[in-house]
Each structure stands twice: as structure tokens, then as C-alpha cells.
Amino acid sequence: MATKKPKIRTMEELASAIAVSRPTLSRFFQDPESVRPATAEKIRQGLAHVDYVPNFFATRMNRRASGLVGVIVPLLTDPFFASLLQTVELAALEMDFTVITQCSHGSAELEANAVERLLSMNTEGVVVAPLGEYGSADALRQLGRSLPIVFVDSRPAEPYTTIDFVGTDxxxxxxxxxxxxxxxxxxxxxxxxxxxxxxxxxxxxxxxxxxxxxxxxxxxxxxxxxxxxxxxxxxxxxxxxxxxxxxxxxxxxxxxxxxxxxxxxxxxxxxxxxxxxxxxxxxxxxxxxxxxxxxxxxxxxxxxxxxQDIDTIGMTAMSLLASRIRSGKPGEETVERTFPAALKIRESA
Structure with a gap:
């Protein structure tokens, strides 16, 4: 009969159980190669004998690079945005990013709230499908000053000279x-x-x-x-x-x-x-x-x-965002990429 593992709830309890310092344990969760190989192996062995799930945000919030990217869409129930989100998320996973999704529900106020929330989460960049003239221009402008942004599918109500755009022609x-x-x-x-x-x-x-x-x-x-x-x-x-x-x-x-x-x-x-x-x-x-x-x-x-070529639009948007994040600085020129659509002839016309 398997022995039940002791439940560990905090990093302090875990450090004590494994007999390593709390800072060492924190460094291990941020980057296992940042601690000595013998210490890393000791921590792995200790984790195998306890019931502990690292707090995802706690281990990422203190990193210089959190690996988090945000996506803001107007409506999750719209199949176009659902498909776009799926493509962006899969592309992000391949590039070693984790997506945090926010929905504006067609509301300028909620779009602004989504911007503030993503900024508070230490995200490294954001893909935004913006609202139109009823959108939150001030919040998006603030976001653009803080993080790389790629607008996708639709353009904002006013031009942003330093933000890329990807969509359909x-x-x-x-x-x-x-x-x-x-x-x-x-x-x-x-x-x-x-x-x-x-x-x-x-x-x-x-x-x-x-x-x-x-x-x-x-x-x-x-x-x-x-x-x-x-x-x-x-x-x-x-x-x-x-x-x-x-x-x-x-x-x-x-x-x-x-x-x-x-x-x-x-x-x-x-x-x-x-x-x-x-x-x-x-x-x-x-x-x-x-x-x-x-x-x-x-x-x-x-x-x-x-x-619309949703897969190409989503992958291109995420690739542009990753490039901006990894370069650490805005590009010299704004990139705009639009893709052609394909005719689908069916019975209605």
C-alpha cells in the first residue's frame, strides 16, 4: 500500500522539509540551472516525496522574464475569436510563453480593466483585438508605452505609430x-x-x-x-x-x-x-x-x-510579439501584415 505523501502548502514548509534555504528553492523554481547540480538533484528528490504544487504566479512574478503574454479579445463566444485565441495560444506554447486571456465583452471599461490586470500580472507583451470608436484608447496607449503590443483582426479607433498590426486584407x-x-x-x-x-x-x-x-x-x-x-x-x-x-x-x-x-x-x-x-x-x-x-x-x-486565414493571422501575431519581447526594444518601423481570404462557393449564392 502506497504511503501518503505529506502535504506541503508553502515554500517555507517545503524548504524546511527538503533542508535547503528558501532563496535557493526560489531560484530553483525560476531556473533549475541557477543552482548547483547536486542541490538541484536534492530538491528534485525531496519534491518526489512530498505533496506540493508550486504556485504558478509566485514562481513567475519575481522573474525578470515572466514568460507570460496577454491576449484581449472582445467576445469569447464568437467562433472567430475563439479560433484566433486557440491559434495564438498554440503558437505561444511552441515559443515557451504562457497565455493569459482577458475578454472585454465589447465594453470599453472592461477593455481598460483587462489592460490594467495584464500590467499587474507582469506580462511581457499583449495581443489585442481592439474595440472600435467605443474602445479604451487611453488604456491601450498606456499599455503600448509599457509593453510590446500587436493589434490583431481590427485596428484601434486612432492610429498608433509604434504598434504592429496583423489581420485580413x-x-x-x-x-x-x-x-x-x-x-x-x-x-x-x-x-x-x-x-x-x-x-x-x-x-x-x-x-x-x-x-x-x-x-x-x-x-x-x-x-x-x-x-x-x-x-x-x-x-x-x-x-x-x-x-x-x-x-x-x-x-x-x-x-x-x-x-x-x-x-x-x-x-x-x-x-x-x-x-x-x-x-x-x-x-x-x-x-x-x-x-x-x-x-x-x-x-x-x-x-x-x-x-479568413485565421491560423496564419494568429501565428504571425504571436511571432511578431515574441520578436518584440526578445529584442527588448520597439522596432524601428511598425509592421503591418494582412493576408488574403479564400472564396468558398456554396448553395446560398
Missing amino acids: NEQSIGLITDYLCRTGAPPVYLGMPRLNSNGLERESAYRRWMAGHDLRPEVLPDDLAPQSWAFETYAYQTMDALFGQGLYVDATILCANDRLAMGALQAAHRHGLFNSRPGARTRVRIAGHDDHPLSRFMTPALTTVA
Whole structure:
């Protein structure tokens, strides 16, 4: 029968049990090679005979390099940000960093709180998916003066000349999907997203430029009443349900600023019988999105969209951050890297 190991709760108790000094034990947990090999082996042998779990933060907070990086995203339940976070975390692990995740929940106040919390945790750098005009500009500016930052997915409301950015080339992605829709049917009208980050304005502007450049009239569905909320599906459903109910846009091509909007529009179209359920039959309305939401291929009909290269975006953002951290100084020039999207043609358009 195995002997139950004695429970050790503090570093002081552990030092006494192993018969080494508290500073020596602390140095061992920070870097085992910083103590003599015989002492390191003595500590390892002692740890094998006691029940002790080192306090993660206690062993890292006193290090010159904590190995901690922060990530701030607006919404954890959004599949795009969940996928981005997963990619950043896996890349960080490969680079020997540990990720501390914070969520702003779409709130400028909570974004500022997340910044303060990460600063207090001795993080070495932060990847931030910032909010738009409603974001915490002062807090982000303070963070940028203290730590390396990489903005990812969307740009902040005001320019930061010393902070890198990684995201999707919205000009290319919107041009790609708009060109396809124009080649295969009626030119699209555009359903925009609430102004919660810079992507909404960038994608709408790209749509307007593409249409004007091809001598077509851009038409943006009214969004002046769009709530400042991340409930995109609800907003799109209510908007399109009202328009379809008036007999408007029932034969149109509708390009949505993201797939979550498209899902709401699809539901409204179903409610008004705008999709023919017979296999191969042409639908009245065509709906397309942007992002390639994980469920977009399983919609009815499956959603035509463009896929962002989330893996490359996340890995590049983390690589840039690690480079800034390890160099110990800001780069001479701000790095901006955007990546093209890929067209995904499915049944909806």
C-alpha cells in the first residue's frame, strides 16, 4: 500500500522539509540551472516525496522574464475569436510563453480593466483585438508605452505609430466576394455590421470602392439604427425580416459584412419562403457572408463566403510579439501584415 505523501502548502514548509534555504528553492523554481547540480538533484528528490504544487504566479512574478503574454479579445463566444485565441495560444506554447486571456465583452471599461490586470500580472507583451470608436484608447496607449503590443483582426479607433498590426486584407476579401456575386447574378446590396470595430467600416468602404470602380451603384442597407451590440444574428434577422415583410430585396443579392449577419438574414429569408427546398432549384434571394464561420457550411442553404486565414493571422501575431519581447526594444518601423481570404462557393449564392 502506497504511503501518503505529506502535504506541503508553502515554500517555507517545503524548504524546511527538503533542508535547503528558501532563496535557493526560489531560484530553483525560476531556473533549475541557477543552482548547483547536486542541490538541484536534492530538491528534485525531496519534491518526489512530498505533496506540493508550486504556485504558478509566485514562481513567475519575481522573474525578470515572466514568460507570460496577454491576449484581449472582445467576445469569447464568437467562433472567430475563439479560433484566433486557440491559434495564438498554440503558437505561444511552441515559443515557451504562457497565455493569459482577458475578454472585454465589447465594453470599453472592461477593455481598460483587462489592460490594467495584464500590467499587474507582469506580462511581457499583449495581443489585442481592439474595440472600435467605443474602445479604451487611453488604456491601450498606456499599455503600448509599457509593453510590446500587436493589434490583431481590427485596428484601434486612432492610429498608433509604434504598434504592429496583423489581420485580413479586407480590400481583397470584399473585392473577391463582390466580384464573384456580380459575375454570377445581380450585383449585391450590402448589409453592414454595427460599428464595434474597424472591420465594419473597412469592409463597407471596400464594397463601395469596388462597385464604383466597376461603374455599379453601391447600395448599403440602412444601418443607422444598428444597436451597438455583438448580437449580429438578431440585428440582421430583424432588419431583413422587416424589409422582406415589405416585399423589398426578395429577389436581391445580399452581401453581409460577416457570416453571423448572414445567418440572421438566412433565417429571415426562410421565414418569408425565399428559398426553394427542391435540390438544385434556384432561390429567389442570394445571401453571402464573410469569415467562413465554422457552421457556415452546415447552414440551409450552405453559406457562400470568404475564409479568413485565421491560423496564419494568429501565428504571425504571436511571432511578431515574441520578436518584440526578445529584442527588448520597439522596432524601428511598425509592421503591418494582412493576408488574403479564400472564396468558398456554396448553395446560398
